[in-house]
Amino acid sequence: MHKCDQKYTVAIAGATGYAGQEALRIMEQHPNFDVTCVTGHSSVGCSMQEYAPHIPSIAGLRVEETSASVLSGHDIVILALPHGASGKLASQLHDVRVVIDLGADHRLENPLDWDEFYGGEYYESWAYGMPELIMGENSNDVDAQYSIRDCVGIPKQRGNLKGASRIAGPGCNVTAVTLAFQPAITAGLVTSDIIANLVVGYSGAGRKLGQANLLAAQALGNAVAYSVGGKHRHIPEIKQNFAHAAGLGAVDAHQFSLGFTPVLVPMSRGIMATVCAPLSKQAQDMSDDDIRQVYDDVYATEKFIHMLPESVLPQVSSVIGSNSAHIQISIDRKANLMYAFSAIDNLNRGTAGQAIQSLNIALGLPEDAGLTTIGVAP
Ligand SMILES: NC(=O)C1=CN([C@@H]2O[C@H](COP(=O)(O)OP(=O)(O)OC[C@H]3O[C@@H](n4cnc5c(N)ncnc54)[C@H](OP(=O)(O)O)[C@@H]3O)[C@@H](O)[C@H]2O)C=CC1
Numbered sequence: 001m002h003k004c005d006q007k008y009t010v011a012i013a014g015a016t017g018y019a020g021q022e023a024l025r026i027m028e029q030h031p032n033f034d035v036t037c038v039t040g041h042s043s044v045g046c047s048m049q050e051y052a053p054h055i056p057s058i059a060g061l062r063v064e065e066t067s068a069s070v071l072s073g074h075d076i077v078i079l080a081l082p083h084g085a086s087g088k089l090a091s092q093l094h095d096v097r098v099v100i101d102l103g104a105d106h107r108l109e110n111p112l113d114w115d116e117f118y119g120g121e122y123y124e125s126w127a128y129g130m131p132e133l134i135m136g137e138n139s140n141d142v143d144a145q146y147s148i149r150d151c152v153g154i155p156k157q158r159g160n161l162k163g164a165s166r167i168a169g170p171g172c173n174v175t176a177v178t179l180a181f182q183p184a185i186t187a188g189l190v191t192s193d194i195i196a197n198l199v200v201g202y203s204g205a206g207r208k209l210g211q212a213n214l215l216a217a218q219a220l221g222n223a224v225a226y227s228v229g230g231k232h233r234h235i236p237e238i239k240q241n242f243a244h245a246a247g248l249g250a251v252d253a254h255q256f257s258l259g260f261t262p263v264l265v266p267m268s269r270g271i272m273a274t275v276c277a278p279l280s281k282q283a284q285d286m287s288d289d290d291i292r293q294v295y296d297d298v299y300a301t302e303k304f305i306h307m308l309p310e311s312v313l314p315q316v317s318s319v320i321g322s323n324s325a326h327i328q329i330s331i332d333r334k335a336n337l338m339y340a341f342s343a344i345d346n347l348n349r350g351t352a353g354q355a356i357q358s359l360n361i362a363l364g365l366p367e368d369a370g371l372t373t374i375g376v377a378p
């Protein structure tokens with residue numbers, strides 16, 4: 001049978017949560033996947049009709065216990081569990097062809113970062129599920145040796161995902177910031193003193209994790225910052241990506257200084273990231289058109305990364321429901337700052353969409369199978 005006709009059975013752990021539900025929604029529209037098992041924690045025994053009424057095709061599935069014995073035996077397992085809950089479980093899934101962890105347990109390559117920002121037992125890092133991540137030329141990271149060049153010669157992470165059996169899904173804020181700024185890092189347009197400000201929707205906090213914030217009376221008409229002052233756990237992951245984009249290993253990520261401030265706003269989904277840094281000496285000597293060309297080259301062949309026409313700014317409403325990232329840049333010569341803006345859907349591009357894109361690559365399926373670039377605005 002041709003690879004593209006093959007069907008794989010899928011189990012989704014944490015299917016009652018927001019990330020798991022979005023994985024379910026995409027899987028149900030994917031030609032190669034058949035979701036036969038969903039698991040949860042407090043919802044064990046409930047019908048999926050209760051948790052995902054927007055996906056009628058799985059209404060008949062009952063939520064099972066999240067355990068290695070329930071998950072084993074499926075071709076693919078997606079772990080959409082709170083961070084810290086998947087490391088041990090994943091280590092017991094020996095017979096599963098591909099395991100994707102949507103949480104943080106296998107993202108960080110440097111155990112010291114894990115200790116500082118998460119704590120608890122450290123589990124080894126897996127192939128990082130961001131196909132478009134630039135793996136810079138001189139990276140001393142082992143993975144970089146296996147990255148493949150796109151048609152304009154830029155080495156990217158998708159090469160490391162081919163045939164991968166264990167994949168770590170990136171954080172959603174990390175995705176927005178990395179895609180916005182990695183071309184500038186790779187080309188040396190900026191070097192450090194990076195500031196990322198994000199407005200983010202409430203679903204990023206998860207159905208359970210953020211319950212206290214989910215009251216409409218508290219959320220509507222409000223905007224509130226959180227995890228400020230260098231505490232947000234996505235900081236080491238973004239710096240790790242920047243290090244790779246610059247051709248360095250994760251241990252050199254400390255070279256980048258990053259200010260990171262997320263602000264919750266009343267959107268159910270979506271992230272709008274504004275990232276800026278001082279222009280390097282090299283960038284000061286380049287024209288705005290030359291700087292734009294750097295971005296156009298990096299993303300020219302990327303179906304899901306859309307460089308918007310000059311002066312058109314990204315909007316969250318254009319990417320909701322899609323696996324796309326919309327990106328724009330702006331150069332402020334008077335302030336000597338380079339800005340990049342990105343909009344993504346945190347649950348789709350920021351989590352489940354990107355994970356399934358990576359899974360498609362791992363299995364040798366068309367990279368875009370089951371995924372869309374088309375949003376659902378308004
Ligand atoms: N929301 C987002 O935008 C993003 C989320 N992620 C990551 O995805 C993962 C899931 O997040 P999200 O869906 O938002 O969270 P939710 O709170 O919405 O869902 C959590 C899921 O995990 C289950 N669960 C809760 N506690 C445990 C436990 N101790 N053991 C096993 N299962 C448990 C819940 O089951 P039950 O409902 O039955 O109690 C539920 O299915 C997290 O690691 C998160 O960081 C990554 C990127 C973006």
Ligand SMILES: CC(=O)N[C@@H](CCC(=O)OP(=O)(O)O)C(=O)O
Binds near residue numbers: 103171
């Ligand atoms: C609104 C909100 O709280 N969003 C979460 C992001 C969710 C995500 O990407 O988280 P993981 O790294 O845990 O997978 C946050 O900023 O922490």
